[in-house]
Amino acid sequence: MVSTPVPALDNSGRQYLPNFDTATPSPNQYLLPLTARNNEHDHLEIGGCDVATLVEQFGSPLYILDEETLRTACRQYRDAFSKYYPGESLVIYASKAWNCLAVCAVVASEGLGLDVVSGGELYTALQAGVPADTIYLHGNNKSVEELALAVSAGCTIVVDNWHELQNLVAIAADSETSETSETAAAQPIRILLRLTPGIECHTHEYIRTGHLDSKFGFDPEQLDEVFAYVSQQPALLCVGLHAHIGSQIFELQAHQDLTGVMVQWLAKATQYGLPISELDIGGGLGIRYTESDDPPSIDEWVKVVCEGIIRACEQQGVALPRLISEPGRSLIGPACVTAYRMGGQKTVPGIRTYVTVDGGMSDNPRPITYQSVYRALVANKLSAPLTESVAIAGKHCESGDIVIKQAQIPATQPGDVLVVMGTGAYNYSMSSNYNRLPRPAAVLVNQGDASLILQRETVEDLTRQDRLPERLIRRDA
Numbered sequence: 001m002v003s004t005p006v007p008a009l010d011n012s013g014r015q016y017l018p019n020f021d022t023a024t025p026s027p028n029q030y031l032l033p034l035t036a037r038n039n040e041h042d043h044l045e046i047g048g049c050d051v052a053t054l055v056e057q058f059g060s061p062l063y064i065l066d067e068e069t070l071r072t073a074c075r076q077y078r079d080a081f082s083k084y085y086p087g088e089s090l091v092i093y094a095s096k097a098w099n100c101l102a103v104c105a106v107v108a109s110e111g112l113g114l115d116v117v118s119g120g121e122l123y124t125a126l127q128a129g130v131p132a133d134t135i136y137l138h139g140n141n142k143s144v145e146e147l148a149l150a151v152s153a154g155c156t157i158v159v160d161n162w163h164e165l166q167n168l169v170a171i172a173a174d175s176e177t178s179e180t181s182e183t184a185a186a187q188p189i190r191i192l193l194r195l196t197p198g199i200e201c202h203t204h205e206y207i208r209t210g211h212l213d214s215k216f217g218f219d220p221e222q223l224d225e226v227f228a229y230v231s232q233q234p235a236l237l238c239v240g241l242h243a244h245i246g247s248q249i250f251e252l253q254a255h256q257d258l259t260g261v262m263v264q265w266l267a268k269a270t271q272y273g274l275p276i277s278e279l280d281i282g283g284g285l286g287i288r289y290t291e292s293d294d295p296p297s298i299d300e301w302v303k304v305v306c307e308g309i310i311r312a313c314e315q316q317g318v319a320l321p322r323l324i325s326e327p328g329r330s331l332i333g334p335a336c337v338t339a340y341r342m343g344g345q346k347t348v349p350g351i352r353t354y355v356t357v358d359g360g361m362s363d364n365p366r367p368i369t370y371q372s373v374y375r376a377l378v379a380n381k382l383s384a385p386l387t388e389s390v391a392i393a394g395k396h397c398e399s400g401d402i403v404i405k406q407a408q409i410p411a412t413q414p415g416d417v418l419v420v421m422g423t424g425a426y427n428y429s430m431s432s433n434y435n436r437l438p439r440p441a442a443v444l445v446n447q448g449d450a451s452l453i454l455q456r457e458t459v460e461d462l463t464r465q466d467r468l469p470e471r472l473i474r475r476d477a
């Protein structure tokens with residue numbers, strides 16, 4: 001089979017095909033998955049599978065997840081930590097980016113842990129066989145049920161606020177009184193404390209979390225109070241501190257600053273005799289959605305984080321902590337594309353041409369939520385000249401449901417396959433049934449094999465939880 005490597009950002013206007021100039025391309029710096037190729041039919045191929053054929057087989061819209069790109073990103077994070085950090089480290093995948101059984105299983109098989117933010121994500125992770133001692137539960141309003149499930153499974157809780165600390169103490173007291181055997185003393189609950197570092201970073205307002213006016217985490221002003229309280233709770237084993245400053249971040253400075261702040265907190269914790277040995281620096285490394293995005297590589301990000309922690313620990317005279325990081329977007333974002341069938345077009349003379357696709361804000365709510373910009377190509381006309389400047393419109397009943405405001409594409413016809421790149425993170429996981437559209441299917445591709453990992457929803461799925469009260473059932477119909 002003749003297939004030429006597609007990879008290399010081509011700004012000539014033809015297509016966005018990356019041209020790998022390094023032996024270890026960092027997936028977050030490319031628009032397409034690492035296995036993207038232009039095959040002998042002039043079709044886009046990912047993971048050895050022809051994208052147009054996948055759409056024939058599995059329907060559209062279709063999330064196409066490239067296993068090799070996802071695994072490569074996992075390994076690059078792990079390898080970089082072993083290279084730059086002499087202490088222990090653990091990379092945990094922020095699974096809210098895309099949480100489903102297969103994704104959890106792939107990531108765990110690469111030796112990563114998992115960060116979950118709800119009982120549903122936790123349940124999925126456990127069902128996927130992720131070891132509980134590598135699962136961290138986040139959230140600013142965890143329910144008692146969510147906390148109890150995580151505690152009984154043996155996960156670590158990243159405590160966000162006072163209310164939650166008190167709930168955990170109560171849960172521990174409950175399980176102690178229900179303990180029948182005197183010898184089986186309950187294990188203390190393993191916790192990290194989440195703090196708001198007061199670090200500004202330049203990203204969208206809704207995805208910034210580190211500035212002081214945030215709903216997440218303890219105010220560092222209360223650090224002494226929190227440490228004093230926690231140090232007196234035998235039911236709680238406070239092993240570390242956590243901070244997450246935001247998402248889609250391109251400057252390394254923000255995380256470098258964060259290392260200094262967190263090591264200061266660490267030094268303070270030792271005054272309270274807390275057995276704190278973990279620092280969790282959060283996630284946030286950005287990815288390339290367009291040719292103008294220029295994120296650092298995974299290796300560069302990890303290097304800055306490790307060097308920052310090592311330097312700050314030397315200055316403060318504290319031992320190197322177990323270093324945890326929580327990448328989400330940069331692990332899975334670049335590994336997936338969404339394929340749509342194109343529909344009709346509408347030209348508003350002198351203004352714009354709208355080209356429709358058979359999905360939109362229900363499978364990718366990021367453009368309408370964050371004004372996110374994406375790039376697209378036509379998978380079955382890969383080398384055709386890009387003669388059209390169009391808006392790619394979703395099919396939802398919202399004027400704002402525009403997948404891409406300005407796309408350069410070849411002349412197309414209904415039925416052509418449009419591929420939107422970089423849709424692995426916060427697409428499926430934020431998808432909805434708006435307008436009662438069934439959620440798309442997802443396939444995991446690898447070396448010519450395509451495995452269904454999310455079945456396409458059906459109209460029966462859409463009414464599964466509906467209940468029609470007896471008095472509304474029409475007998476006359």
Ligand SMILES: *Cc1c(COP(=O)(O)O)cnc(C)c1O
Nearest residue numbers: 094244247283284326327328329
């Ligand atoms: C969302 C989130 C992450 C992951 O952020 P990315 O930008 O996707 O890497 C990590 N940690 C916490 C606590 C988060 O809320």
